[in-house]
Amino acid sequence: MRILVATRxxxxxxxxxxxxxxxxxxxxxxxxxxxxVLTTRVPGTPGSADGISRWPVLRDRxxxxxxxxxxxxxxxxxxxxxxxxxxxxxxxxxxPPTTGAAVALACALRRRPYIYFxxxxxxxxxxxxxxxxxxxAVLRAAEKRILARxxxxxxISAGVSAAVRELTAGRARVAEVGTGIDTGTFSRSGPAAxxxxxxxxxxxxxxxxxxxxxxxxxxxxxxxxPQARLQMYGQGVELPALRRRAAAAGxxxxxxxxxxxxxxxxxxxxxxxxxASVRPGRGYDFAFATKALxxxxxxxxxxxxxxGPLRTLVAEHGLGHSVDWDAGQVAEAMLAxxxxxxxxxxxxxxxxxxxxxxxxxxxxxxxxxAIGSAAGQAPPAG
Numbered sequence: 194m195r196i197l198v199a200t201r202x203x204x205x206x207x208x209x210x211x212x213x214x215x216x217x218x219x220x221x222x223x224x225x226x227x228x229x230v231l232t233t234r235v236p237g238t239p240g241s242a243d244g245i246s247r248w249p250v251l252r253d254r255x256x257x258x259x260x261x262x263x264x265x266x267x268x269x270x271x272x273x274x275x276x277x278x279x280x281x282x283x284x285x286x287x288x289p290p291t292t293g294a295a296v297a298l299a300c301a302l303r304r305r306p307y308i309y310f311x312x313x314x315x316x317x318x319x320x321x322x323x324x325x326x327x328x329x330a331v332l333r334a335a336e337k338r339i340l341a342r343x344x345x346x347x348x349i350s351a352g353v354s355a356a357v358r359e360l361t362a363g364r365a366r367v368a369e370v371g372t373g374i375d376t377g378t379f380s381r382s383g384p385a386a387x388x389x390x391x392x393x394x395x396x397x398x399x400x401x402x403x404x405x406x407x408x409x410x411x412x413x414x415x416x417x418x419p420q421a422r423l424q425m426y427g428q429g430v431e432l433p434a435l436r437r438r439a440a441a442a443g444x445x446x447x448x449x450x451x452x453x454x455x456x457x458x459x460x461x462x463x464x465x466x467x468x469a470s471v472r473p474g475r476g477y478d479f480a481f482a483t484k485a486l487x488x489x490x491x492x493x494x495x496x497x498x499x500x501g502p503l504r505t506l507v508a509e510h511g512l513g514h515s516v517d518w519d520a521g522q523v524a525e526a527m528l529a530x531x532x533x534x535x536x537x538x539x540x541x542x543x544x545x546x547x548x549x550x551x552x553x554x555x556x557x558x559x560x561x562x563a564i565g566s567a568a569g570q571a572p573p574a575g
Contacts, residue, residue, distance in 0.1 A: 200214055217564070231248070283568035284307040284308070313353060352479025381491060386462065389465070390421040393493075394423070394468040396426070397428065401480070411446060415442055457487065470482065472500075498516050498522070
């Protein structure tokens, strides 16, 4: 079958969605499908290549395609890109719902099915971060329609599956494919930064993650551990405020910008702990913070702050420290990590646990099977 993938983020951009989709595309191609990715042009990287069609879009100050104007710069041309494509059997679409709406319209005109990859329920998150109730109501109605009409909704976790079913009153055809990380890129093998008392946060810095809890915690311990450092990788709407809060630490808290997977892996291999968080009460309490898995796959214990399924996993499997979204508790966890650094045997155990339980290759294979099944139920493309 010929499958199109519509997404505003794709490799080489870093992010859980980009990694997840790349794994799915690899699995679809291994299964013999013809796959074309319709995505955005990334500044400073090559343009379209075989099997990947890139389109110039607007980006915010941090370089992300985030915000309704930025979304529109991808979504509106996407409709015409889909209408102009030679015949296809189905489209896999990544959030946000605006992209889902563009794909739904084009697929209706082409009479082809679409499959929605749900890493979250966007309207729940919008309500959680205080978006105007009228905007949330419109977004929720649109998202409900998009999910209910999809040939399949691929969900990354039980929490997302439940939220999708609740939103659509059980009408959505949900296939839970799980989540994972690229254990080839993020592994113990490869170059490593010098080992030391370094904490690493690598991911989005928005209201949902609440990464400021790590900045505040580090400010509490920095005078007790003069050698300690905090490195923050990524971008997000909270970045300017975090820079201001971190100013008192000088160069002991460094904001490193966006980095590729290989660089993140290199830094984590030498770090004392990786950092991950999901802020409670922001509509994402079910979120699966894959940045914790990235750290663990590199053999580095994690300090997890907040809510979500990973909090329980970290505690139950001895993967580091699970604490509330509270700077004081995070500070104590940081001190505990520095007092008793993980040894080689422990680091190997952590990496093997991720390999056995959360390899992205397995997620890609399950997603590809669900896409093939959903696309196969539609009439042949004409």
